[in-house]
Amino acid sequence: MHDWHLEQGARMALFGGYEMPLWYPSGAKREHLAVLAGAGMFDTSHMAVIVVEGAGALDFLQLCYTKDLDACIGKKDKGPLVPGRCVYGVFLDELGHVIDDAIVSQVSPEVYMVVVNAGMGGAITRHLKGRAGGAATRINDLTDGIGKMDMQGPLSAKILSRMLRDPGRVFDRMVYFSFKGFFDDASPLADAVRLLDGTPILLSRTGYTGEFGFELFMSSDHIGRVWNMALEAGRDFGLMVCGLAARDSLRTGAVLPLSHQDIGPWPFINNPWNFALSLKDDKTGFTKRFVGDEALEKKTYSEYTYPFAGFDMRKVSPGNSTVVMDSNGAAIGTVLTCVTEMGIDRVGDRICSIASPDRPEGFRPRGLSCGFVKVTKKLACGDTVELNDGRRGIQVLITDDIRPDRSARRAIKDML
Amino acid sequence: MKEIEELLFPDDVHYAETHEWARDEEETVVVGIGDYAQDQLGDIVFVELPEIGDTFEKGDQFGTLESVKAVSEIYMPVAGKITAINEALSEEPELVNLEPYNRGWMIEIEPDDPDEIHTLMSGTEYMEMLKGAE
Structure with missing residues (x-):
């Protein structure tokens, strides 16, 4: 992908240890506007994917992650996380400081996909492994094997419809923060979402722009081919490739924090993102215990x-x-x-x-x-x-x- | 990002080390930023320019350029008095990206010393400087 960005004339910059496109010759302004009114596509392969699995996986994530996975879905966040749904939360240390933010997706009751920021796969994997007691929880950093791209903007589903087998079935009742399919061909879930050429992908109705759109996870072997397929499918819709500058202005407009900049080594409290915590209805405390909760409850910050x-x-x-x-x-x-x-x-x-x-x-x-x-x-x-x-x-x-x-x-x- | 060879450095203007260009128009000097600077900055979303009548020394900051990512200073390539500013940039700052040497001009100066412009670099010299910095 790196060579492709250079061939397009992208302005590159280091981000989380990866050289990533800041913008393409079309310019960050047109890229930003495309996501609001049409569609934009981002190479987000630099983001890290960790799988947490095993009989102890749920209890383990309940301990390490701020969101209460037993009460995070549906009206007033009362329902438990179920297969095919995902949530946003953060990993804290004992001081209540942010290590990184993450979207956790439940693949099955014993398998969770955790997506964290560029360069954080190793750090979060070590942090989690340091806490995982016994064999009931296995933690694997899949970052290098997984390619990811984001299709964002109101025309995203129309473009993806041209790339998917049976798009009507794929998109049926696909709500915000849900996903279907899997990136490993051997998984029974893989048949839920395949591209026209048979490539299995995990298609998630998430993103970090505040706009309608999807994240596409696949084996990293496929990313170059799928990227080109998407460019082709998006041509009639004015699909624009977008860099990190547009992503930064889009997420800011959507009031979403950039990890290590807006959230970081200070207590994760008194900010616009308390939906990432598991607060009780009366906001007097948390619905579960998790690492960092006591520091946040002290309210000395x-x-x-x-x-x-x-x-x-x-x-x-x-x-x-x-x-x-x-x-x-x-x-x-x-x-x-x-x-x-x-x-x-x-x-x-x-x-x-x-x-x-x-x-x-x-x-x-x-x-x-x-x-x-x-x-x-x-x-x-x-x-x-x-x-x-x-x-x-x-x-x-x-x-x-x-x-x-x-x-x-x-x-x-x-x-x- | 463009390669240096792909950038345009016309020879009818002179270049400052801080990437502004200056065009000798006999009584006045017209100033903007070159192709290299606009390419480095990315989309210009706002240009802050001085008032007509303001005077500056060579090297003084006369305005700011707001790109999507950052705010950058722009400096006087020669000393003098501001006699005109490009009003069109307030509505269309992208002219700096699209036509840096023409419709993207920024200020017109009445120079203190009409010969000072010749202390600046030619297009070829400027390109050599950029290559040296690579």
Whole structure:
């Protein structure tokens, strides 16, 4: 895949130990907009895949992972994880600090697929193996054997329909955060999703863009061929290959954290992502015990992470030298992420996206800066803070959401 | 990303080490950023330019370029007074990517010293500098 990216003229950069495309000659802006209004395809082979299996696998994940796998599905997260469904959560250490975030998919009651970030396969595998007592749980890092690509955007299912055997059956009742098929031909699940040439894939209705779409897992031998098949299938739909820059601006607009940047070596609390924890309804504690829970319950940590959106596309450089200042000019924190989300703009006192059904006629967004700040003071939605990197200061509003009208949860029958 | 050989370095402009170009238009000097810089930065989403009448020394920062990923400074290739700015960039910042030497121009300067532009590099010299940095 690396050679293919270079042949296309992609701008490459190191990410998690892998040289990955930042953007292609079409540019990150068009790539970003394609995922909002059409479809975009990402090479995500650098992400790590770990399989946790055995009679003790469920109890083991319950101990190590923040999400309560006995209560995470359906209305108010009351139902247990079942085969074919997946959830988002994080792995913490005893201090409640984030080692990495992960999507856990239940293949069968004793087999779980854990997908973590680039370069984290080894670290998470070691972390888990260090805790797995006895032979009841086996942990295997499959990263090097698995290829992964993401098809994201409202036209994703239409494009995949041209690549799949019996797409009607594959897409039938395929809800958000569910998957079908398997990447190993020997698995009885493999027949559930095959490409037209017979290649078995695990097709998951997930992604990290906030938009409708899929992640495709397969044996790494197939990735080059399937990638080309997808380019061909997507040609009539304007499918665009996308790099990490577009992925970064898309996930920020969807208020999703980048591991090791927005979540990291500090307690995983007071942030917009408490849905990754197993909080009781009254938020007084957790529905299960897990590594790091006691540290989080102490509530001695007094920093808060909030999303923000600016008033135009001007950004500041995130990092330790950039300060967040409250309305009195007091320095109260740092900027974790700051990107330009190119599909949105302010219309009066709200934010509109190019995909908003009620956008004004002729709406042509100039983009808004947005991201996350970590501050020592409690703030409310609508509060103004200044971000200053020493070169410029920009006023931004603390918010609870950034890009409106995202397509991730739309019913699949409306997308075919 | 383009190879250096694929980038355009026209010889009717002069180049600064900080990747701006300057075109001698007799009374004035027109300034933008070259093909190498726009290719490195990626999509330009915003260009912040000075006010007409502002004066700067050579090497002073006169504005910022906002790409998808980062904010970069742009510097004066020669000293002088700003006599015009490219208003079109406020609506179409992508002109910097599409036509860096033409419609993507940024500022027009009345130079303090009309000969200072000749201290900058030619297209060939600039390309040699880039190859040396590879």
